[in-house]
Structure formats: structure tokens, C-alpha cells
Amino acid sequence: MDSNSPADPSAFWRRVPRFVPSEVVVYYSGSVAEPLKGPAATAAPGPTEECADGAKAQPDSAGEQEDKGNEQTGRAKEQPTDKGAKEHHATDKGGGELRFQAVLEASSVDIGQLQRLSWKGIPAQHRGTAWRLLMGYLPLSAGRRAATLQRKRKEYDDWVRQTFARGEDALDAVLWHQIRIDVPRTTPGSPIFRAERVQRCLERILYCWAARHPASGYVQGINDLLTPFFYVFAEPHLGPGAAAEAAAAAAAAADALDDAVLAAVEADSFWCLTRLLDGIQDNYTHAQPGIQRQIVKMKELVARIDAPLAAHLDAEGVEFIQFAFRWINCLLMREVSLESTVRMWDTYLAEPDGFSTFHIYVCAAFLLKWSKDLMPLDFQGIVFFLQHPPSAAWRPKDVELLLSEAYMYKCLYHDSPSHYSSVPGAR
Numbered sequence: 001m002d003s004n005s006p007a008d009p010s011a012f013w014r015r016v017p018r019f020v021p022s023e024v025v026v027y028y029s030g031s032v033a034e035p036l037k038g039p040a041a042t043a044a045p046g047p048t049e050e051c052a053d054g055a056k057a058q059p060d061s062a063g064e065q066e067d068k069g070n071e072q073t074g075r076a077k078e079q080p081t082d083k084g085a086k087e088h089h090a091t092d093k094g095g096g097e098l099r100f101q102a103v104l105e106a107s108s109v110d111i112g113q114l115q116r117l118s119w120k121g122i123p124a125q126h127r128g129t130a131w132r133l134l135m136g137y138l139p140l141s142a143g144r145r146a147a148t149l150q151r152k153r154k155e156y157d158d159w160v161r162q163t164f165a166r167g168e169d170a171l172d173a174v175l176w177h178q179i180r181i182d183v184p185r186t187t188p189g190s191p192i193f194r195a196e197r198v199q200r201c202l203e204r205i206l207y208c209w210a211a212r213h214p215a216s217g218y219v220q221g222i223n224d225l226l227t228p229f230f231y232v233f234a235e236p237h238l239g240p241g242a243a244a245e246a247a248a249a250a251a252a253a254a255d256a257l258d259d260a261v262l263a264a265v266e267a268d269s270f271w272c273l274t275r276l277l278d279g280i281q282d283n284y285t286h287a288q289p290g291i292q293r294q295i296v297k298m299k300e301l302v303a304r305i306d307a308p309l310a311a312h313l314d315a316e317g318v319e320f321i322q323f324a325f326r327w328i329n330c331l332l333m334r335e336v337s338l339e340s341t342v343r344m345w346d347t348y349l350a351e352p353d354g355f356s357t358f359h360i361y362v363c364a365a366f367l368l369k370w371s372k373d374l375m376p377l378d379f380q381g382i383v384f385f386l387q388h389p390p391s392a393a394w395r396p397k398d399v400e401l402l403l404s405e406a407y408m409y410k411c412l413y414h415d416s417p418s419h420y421s422s423v424p425g426a427r
Contacts, residue, residue: 100126109133109140118350121343121396128233134349135272149264156267159208171207175218179206182220187227189392190338192234195254201266202226209274216277216284221329225276228345229269231338237261280356283329291328294360295320298328301364301413309371316379323386327363331355335366335391336399343396347403357414361406366391369402 100123103114114133122130132138137152138145168176183202187193193202205226210218238253257265282290299320303310313320326334331348333341344362348354370389374382391398 096120097123097126100130104129104133105142107142109142111140115350119347121400122346124235127342127346128236131229131232131345131349132268132272135275137268137271137275149268152271153264153267156208156270157263159212160204163208163211164204172211175210176203176207178220179203179210179218179223182206182223186223187231187333187338190227190231191248191250192231192238192254193227195251197257197262198230198234198254201262201269202230205230205266205270205273208270209277213277213281216281216286219284219288219329221326222273222277222284224330224333226269226273227333227338228342229272229276230265232342233265233268234262237265276355279353288329290356291325292321294328294356295324298324298360298363298367301360301409302367304413305364305409306368306371309368309374312375313382316377316382318379318382322383324363324367326387327366328359331359332363332366335389336394337392340394340396340399343399344403358406358410361410361414362402365402365405365409368405 096117100117103109103117104126111133114130118130118134129138133140139148164171180203183199183206184194186202192198202223206218206223209222210216234254234257237257238250277284280290282288282293284290299310331341332344336344348358351358366389367386370385374385377385
């Protein structure tokens with residue numbers, strides 16, 4: 001067996017989760033993972049069983065979970081394959097909503113159970129509450145939530161009042177100018193973010209965050225990371241189908257939001273963005289060293305999974321930074337729709353280090369999807385393709401397939417021998 005292959009593939013296959021669709025089950029020919037059609041005759045690991053890398057999915061104590069946000073590997077849904085798939089999905093959807101409701105209505109949320117459910121995707125009506133809990137913004141104890149929200153929202157409101165009390169002339173002119181340029185360009189495919197009141201909210205959030213994080217300051221790309229939070233927290237107040245309406249109608253619905261509702265959405269988005277960036281801060285400090293390290297890890301991972309593709313990219317002089325920098329900096333948000341991003345973040349919030357470690361496996365899986373398309377192309381064709389991949393029309397089910405593939409790669413390669421071996425300081 002190739003030295004790049006997992007030491008004991010049979011041990012891995014015994015642990016491949018049943019949620020992984022049959023079309024992404026892989027077998028190993030040398031060091032290259034190739035698709036293998038047919039059902040996977042494997043058992044799903046339990047909530048505390050080992051993944052292939054030996055890591056156990058064990059929840060921390062409630063206090064640690066509340067501070068850290070998420071500490072447990074999720075598991076995605078088993079995919080029905082029989083002729084009654086539609087009925088199964090309908091029944092499972094209803095059951096899933098009830099399970100979420102039961103977890104969220106408990107006097108103290110079981111964060112491990114919430115993470116397991118969230119990995120599979122969160123029902124829209126529960127997503128706002130689930131995200132606030134998974135981010136560690138809301139306390140797990142139901143009795144403490146109202147007071148926490150009131151305190152945090154007031155704290156943010158006080159910051160905004162102090163920061164903007166003397167008008168725009170008192171602001172950092174360079175920073176404010178850059179934010180004012182970037183906000184109208186943010187998530188152009190979503191009409192909600194064309195609403196003037198919403199854009200003013202985004203500007204305040206980004207400026208307040210940058211002013212309180214001078215080590216990194218504002219970097220292009222942070223504006224993208226804000227929008228999923230704002231969208232998810234605002235969506236319940238926009239009315240049925242508002243997000244899917246024509247641009248003018250959707251923008252009007254957002255502009256018509258009650259002042260108190262909009263202020264709450266703005267404050268909650270600020271705090272959740274802050275918690276997200278705290279976990280990936282190296283991505284946005286000077287020279288963005290976190291992204292540089294992740295690109296090296298991604299390159300090594302791709303070379304282990306698909307050596308011919310890695311060799312072709314190298315032969316054509318393609319550097320991973322030419323396409324992967326944006327994938328990591330913006331968490332693939334510019335490659336898929338906002339709807340697909342939200343679905344992806346359900347899983348990221350349920351994964352340990354979902355926005356850092358797991359995201360590298362997602363980026364690798366994303367690149368490997370286009371292997372056959374890339375092999376015939378030269379340098380210019382490869383770079384153009386990867387900077388404009390045909391994924392803008394993806395639906396959440398396409399993202400779920402990508403997440404499943406990434407999860408399998410993580411089980412196979414995370415902390416395996418020689419993986420990341422050339423990365424200074426890597427574990």
C-alpha cells in the first residue's frame with residue numbers, strides 16, 4: 001500500500017458514517033481516492049465513538065461549552081435510498097424539527113445533542129436560536145437568556161453611541177472609507193443587503209469591531225463573514241418568503257423592519273461575528289499568517305488524496321494561493337450562494353474548529369470535485385476555472401455532499417502519519 005494511504009483502511013470503513021451518500025464512498029488505489037458506486041455496508045459510529053483519526057466526540061462540561069461555543073464533532077443524516085425516499089424525507093424532516101424543538105426548549109440545552117442535530121442542517125425556524133447557542137453567545141440555561149441578551153445588546157448600543165457621537169468626521173477616515181466602499185458590494189446576490197438601513201447596520205458593526213481589534217483591524221473579507229449572521233437573525237422578522245422575493249420587495253421588507261428588531265439583529269450579529277473572528281484571528285492579522293498556514297496544509301492534503309491533480313497543478317505553475325486564498329479568507333462564501341453558505345455554517349458550528357481545521361478539508365474536497373475538469377487545462381484555464389467555479393447555483397443538498405466528502409477526508413487524514421509534516425509548528 002502507498003505510504004500516503006491510511007495505515008488501516010479496513011478500520012476506517014468500519015467507522016464510515018452512514019450519512020455519507022453511496023456515491024462518495026471511496027476506495028484507495030495508491031494514494032488517490034476514487035468514487036465507488038454502490039451502497040456502503042458500514043455502521044454509523046455512535047456519538048462518542050472514534051473517528052478514523054482516533055478523536056472521540058465527547059462533549060465538555062456545560063460551563064466550558066458555554067464559553068467555547070462548540071466542542072463536539074457532529075454527524076450528518078443518513079441518506080434514504082429506497083423508493084420511499086420522499087416520504088422518508090418528509091417524515092424525517094418533521095421528526096428533526098421536533099427533536100430540535102425538544103432540545104431548544106429544555107431548561108438547560110444539551111450542547112452535545114444540539115451539535116449532533118445541527119451537523120445535519122438546522123430547520124430555518126430554529127436556526128437563529130441554535131446559532132446563538134452554538135456560538136456561545138446565548139447561555140445554555142434558559143433562565144439566563146433574557147438577561148444576557150438585554151445586557152449584551154445594551155453594551156453594543158452604548159459602544160455605537162459613543163463611537164458615532166461626534167459624527168463621521170471624528171471616525172478613522174481611512175477605515176470608514178474602506179468599509180463604506182465594501183458594504184454595498186457585500187453579498188450582491190442577496191437583495192436584503194441592498195436595503196439602506198441594513199447597510200448602515202453592517203457599517204456600524206464592522207467599524208466597531210475593527211476599532212476594538214487594532215491588532216488586525218478591518219480586512220476585506222470580514223464583511224462577507226458578517227452577512228450569514230445578519231441574514232439568519234433577520235429572516236424570521238422579514239415575513240414568509242421575503243428572502244426569495246424580487247429584489248425591490250425584499251429590500252423594502254428589510255427596510256421596513258421595526259427599529260427594535262433591527263437593533264437586536266445588529267447587536268447579536270456583532271457579538272457572533274466577534275466570537276467567530278476570535279477563533280480565526282490569525283487569518284486577519286498582518287500578512288494573514290493563519291491563511292498562509294492553511295494553504296500549505298491544503299496543498300499537502302490534496303497531494304495525498306489526488307497526486308495526479310497535485311502534480312498537474314505544479315507542472316502548470318499554479319500556486320494554491322492564487323485560488324485558495326479567497327476560499328479561506330471568505331470561507332467559500334463567494335463560491336456558493338448565501339443559502340448554501342448558511343447550510344454549510346450549520347455544520348461548521350457543530351464541528352470542532354469548523355471554521356479553521358474542518359474548513360481546510362472542505363476546501364480540499366471542493367478542489368477535488370473539479371479534478372477531471374482541471375486535468376486538461378493549462379495555467380490560464382486552471383486559474384480562471386478555480387476563480388470562477390461552477391458552484392454559484394449549488395443548492396444545500398450539493399453542500400451536504402461536499403461536507404460529507406470533507407468529513408471522510410478528515411477521518412482518513414487528520415493527524416495521520418506524515419500529514420502536515422512539513423508545516424512548521426503543526427501538530
